[in-house]
Amino acid sequence: MKRILLTGFDPFGGEQSNPSWEVVRRLDGLLIGDSHQIVSARLPCEFVNSLLILDVALRQHQPAIVICLGQAGGRADISLERIAINVDDARMSDNAGAQPVDVPVVSGGPAAYFSSLPIKAIAQELHLSGIPASISQTAGTFVCNHVFYGLMHMASSMDSIQRAGFIHIPYLPEQAVAHTGAASMPLEMLKTAVLKVLESVLKTDKDLRIAGGATH
């Protein structure tokens, strides 16, 4: 049985919950087809510790597929991140009080890593399931991008990992209540979305070529 590692984050920025952990914890242990099983891990919203814990989880579970999820408060759809960049630039402190500015995630690492998820095929799969989704050209420069970059860096030297990437998800509706006018997505739809993502990852050898870019 191959492992699929899903990670979600602790709440941050004054929130009581984080939709990324709420969704992945409900999928922990689930079998996908007869060949893969989900393992869910919780990451702190901290620059340093998030990657230490991700590293432990990667070594422990030796997953074939890794998808880290994070909250993108204000975005309205499933946001398939294209690229992780080698910089931390925090506008607020992480949960440990750290606020790195213009520091590389990995000193001496490449400027960026592209996701190895088939993001265009995933977007199409989600659309066919009636779930709003789009390609994102930036995962920001906070802990989400940090984890995404760190994941891709570690994955680049772990042959067991076939696919790895990062997905941002909207607020839960109960969070959006406190942010007037903010978009949200219910937990049930998020769960369905993640399962559709995995279905697409498992059945896609070569990603589709469908336009999903941004003019600027």
Next chain:
Amino acid sequence: MKRILLTGFDPFGGEQSNPSWEVVRRLDGLLIGDSHQIVSARLPCEFVNSLLILDVALRQHQPAIVICLGQAGGRADISLERIAINVDDARMSDNAGAQPVDVPVVSGGPAAYFSSLPIKAIAQELHLSGIPASISQTAGTFVCNHVFYGLMHMASSMDSIQRAGFIHIPYLPEQAVAHTGAASMPLEMLKTAVLKVLESVLKTDKDLRIAGGATH
């Protein structure tokens, strides 16, 4: 048994469905408590015929409560309209090909009507249920505002109507798929929201005073 009239619209603007009709048609006939029953009516997205059909429904069902619903593509929450204004100003044609510009809804009518729904109490009820909602200061100048104004004008001379108003709702997720980055709300949540709205209307005598305005 008192009647609650809910109305939804036909699709417009190239959409295949309209969330307002999708939700209210699923509530048709439902009993609310042991005193009220929902009647659902479908309005064409046409300036002239929408009000003719609403007028027939009001006379036929003699409702105690009337809530018209409409799609607000791009808005992210349940949008409780505060006021209907006496002007049609259409940026696109309605479904009958009409595009009135700067014409009153009712010639000689007052400049505006306020909703008689307890919109602040409703917002609070929705928030407590984990459903994003906010007060809107404008229902636009297209068919939605036209129906809202027409409803309030007719209600002003029908003693049987105790509460009347208009609520805008977001795209359904399957619609948002075609509008990259647009917010949406699933049908189940919309149904729950409308039921919570009715619950709040029935139990509220005097609206709450909770800030819900806009700076501009």
Next chain:
Amino acid sequence: MKRILLTGFDPFGGEQSNPSWEVVRRLDGLLIGDSHQIVSARLPCEFVNSLLILDVALRQHQPAIVICLGQAGGRADISLERIAINVDDARMSDNAGAQPVDVPVVSGGPAAYFSSLPIKAIAQELHLSGIPASISQTAGTFVCNHVFYGLMHMASSMDSIQRAGFIHIPYLPEQAVAHTGAASMPLEMLKTAVLKVLESVLKTDKDLRIAGGATH
């Protein structure tokens, strides 16, 4: 010589300046053609005192035309307000510490007043001058709408006033510096815009019928 009364507001919400007063104070005393002269007045950003001072200015100057201006932080263009509504609903305190919620501007007054400025002709004039402008369907429910409603209410009983209305303008660039990503308009362009507005008001007898509405 007929008078044109322009008003601007004090800074509020933590700002150091208010573009509305910055622009109108620079136009004070200016002759428009050989028949009209501008008088500029500064209003406090306070529910009660703003209308007291506006009332004094109207009696003192007996203007033929009155345009009140206000800051709409975040809007990107010259925002020609269509309608003032009879409600105060403040999300924050005014400069005197008052925060009215769901209180009428004028008890017993009509639900709303439409602007008597030729807003469509003005929009066209500004566009031809290369200045972004649009019709706004709501002036909010804070002090700006309060002054707009109060102005139209007073004007309704003053025969000397031929045209009256309200215009929202963006942040100045130096204000937008503190609001990452916010739109702005430089003072010179704002001055040009106000002069174009007046030119349009003076030459327009009957407003144009050009679509300028909102779908919702």
Next chain:
Amino acid sequence: MKRILLTGFDPFGGEQSNPSWEVVRRLDGLLIGDSHQIVSARLPCEFVNSLLILDVALRQHQPAIVICLGQAGGRADISLERIAINVDDARMSDNAGAQPVDVPVVSGGPAAYFSSLPIKAIAQELHLSGIPASISQTAGTFVCNHVFYGLMHMASSMDSIQRAGFIHIPYLPEQAVAHTGAASMPLEMLKTAVLKVLESVLKTDKDLRIAGGATH
């Protein structure tokens, strides 16, 4: 005399002008201090030819500093791009009819290049001058990012180039007239902004560390 190469683009996407070319052509030949002179070049909005022409300009002028500018319709401020990524993914055709999807800018090139402009010092300089500006984490995946990546790739093997990067600028006001509600910046302010950028580049040895990131 050292050269500063500034580039702007042809209009695209149905526009009649491109603010990037409008501003840089007005600065062509200008002396900056007594050591540098601006040379301005116009690039076609075409994936293939833009880099061919940039390559010629780099060889011809041997600039010490290169800043490419492009239009970001809808953005409100001077947008200092942090990173160029090695992918073209066009949602619309370029001016030559090409629409590459998920093709690298430079086959075998690194995933990304960071700007070598002191973007934080520039942002501070602009803010002190009252000009809205911010750091952008993505230049998109259209011709602007293509040119930015190509520039950084060429610069990486040209020792004469000390600083290179890309800046997105808003619509001109006369363009924004056709895009209701879109932000804009007048040409005079854009010129001042570019001169302030150059002033900052010339006087900054080591970039400042000021937070300028994005949470997602």
